[in-house]
Amino acid sequence: MESLSNTTQEKKSLFQLIRKYNKQFIGLITTILALLFISPYIYIIFTSIKPSSEAISNAPTFFPREFSIENYISMFNQMPFLSYFFNSFITAFISTALSVFLGALAAYGLARFSSKLGNVFLLITLCIRMIPMISIAIPMYIIINSMGLIDTHAALIITYTSINVPFAIWLMMGFFNNIPKEFDEAARIDGCNIFTSFLKVILPVSLPGLATTSIFCFMLAWNDFLFALLLTSTNAKTATVGISEFLTAYNLDLGPMTAAAVSFSLPVMIFSILVQRYIVSGMTLGSVKG
């Protein structure tokens, strides 16, 4: 009798041990796979801090054998990168402010006062998502050209805003729908009109939503390549177009190219890790709840 209960206990603890070990084993495997998965990016960072001769060595190694900022120096020597970065930033920033402003206003109107129009709008937004960027780019080029705005910041700001506004409305509607209507009603009893209750009550409550929407609008503009390639040439050239030119104009200058790619994307990567909460909520909002 005693021995029987002993063996079952042993069996049980052994089973538990395997289970526990199992979980850690899965953890270990997943960690290794995750590191392997992002290794291309780490490799680019390592390459950018190699001397340029080592960066294009015939027998490449993952880890740098020698450390050097040569690639970063020649990146700045070959191209006015600071002004490209400035162009990228200013167009992304202004278009984000515009789209979030217009989008939040429109979303509030739709979410609070007309659910039918809101539903129709959801469908339109989804249709706009279907339109290939290149399709919009063709008429946009003609319009911008006839306005005489080719190669200006305004050309990019207008384009990014027009792509981002429907998306901003859609995201913000999701956030406003989660705010109870009692909030507005209470504010109005306290003597606010519709606009002041929107500004003083609704907007402050929906700050996380505004943050999420801003991040997505900014990233679309910052990462854009197609429109910048088509609509700018020298004055308003953005960083993406500048980086891509290492592949053509400077005869495959790959060392400085990796330096430029890292300078362009590493801040974004660190930023996106810091604000991951907002990004995750924005990405899962549309697909899991919608």
Add this chain to the structure above:
Amino acid sequence: MTKESKISFLFFAPAGIFMLIFLLFPVMLLIKDSFFQVDMISQDSGTFVGINNYIESIKSDRFLGATTNTLIYVVVAVSAELLLGLFFAMLLNTGFKGHGLVRTILLSPLMIAPLVSGLIWKFMLNSQFGIVNQLLYDFNITSSRHAIQWLSDDRTALLSTIIADIWLTTPFMMLVLLAGLQGIPVTLYESARIDGANKIKTFFYITLPSLLPVMVVAILIRTVDAARTFDIVWVLTQGGPANSSEVLSTYMYKTLTRYGEVGESSAMAVLFIILLLLLSSYFLISMFKANKK
């Protein structure tokens, strides 16, 4: 009610006017141009040619080739992303110690520009000093350091662009599927265990069906995005060699900028939109219905 809708309209108007001018008008212009022979330089309205542009595009072999390549790109990239994403999501969902950190690592490429992903793979797949060929050689899979001309061989060029796409967007797939997995009620798993279902059965009868709605939406989003791909292909191969990796976006871009054929590229763009809308109308309708409920 009328006052309410007036206010609603007032809030909506600024965005509405902006979209009317810079979104609806361009789309209208696109449709109009697709019926005209437009000259980019002289800026006149062009001559009406009916559906000639459409016939020209459909008849051209390059358009058909680009369409086929786009379909291959979408099917291969999205299925690979789905499988890889599901794999990682299920591993993370086991909730091992430190899964939050691993999730952060896996999500870090989420916001990288497609252009940068293209550059990274352009560098890694380079036939002379790319590390991919070096690794294949080190592991004795290929017999020389320059065995595979990834980007300049017409058999591997399209595959290379697909690899860059898979790397860039698997994190998105994983994120959405993980959120879906975490939304499956624990009681479902408990009752399955009581009924004596093993792990494989639980996966096929509980996990997959519960995950299906999320999966469908994720596939839709990724299909549309993959079909619109431009940056990655442009940086890696520009559609070459010999149009072997030409997708619809790059072909339209070339038709517009290199050959100045506004009419024909507009016609192709309209066809492309119709194709995508048809492809996703089923998903759209079901999503719209679900949202109404």
